[in-house]
Amino acid sequence: MATNTAALKKGSPPPREKTADVIKQDPRPTEGRNKPLQIMVPPEVFDAFSQRAGQEFGFTKGSKSQLFLAMWQAYQSR
DSSP states (O other), X not given: OOOOOTTOOTTOOOOXXXXXXXXXXXXXXXXXXXXXXXXXXXXHHHHHHHHHHHHHHOSSTTHHHHHHHHHHHHHHTO
């Protein structure tokens, strides 16, 4: 975005631009924040789990979490 510098005089800053309030427009839900779950597994298990998560949910951020939640739901429904 180019700033129009024609109206500027030496030593005066450009006028402040109006922007939308991004805090007010945040679409993320505030209730029920997720909590981290960290476990240590051998590298072979981590690689296999990562591969399976990518195959089922796509190789994107959050696919391992999605696979874990799917496994948890399957476990609970037994």
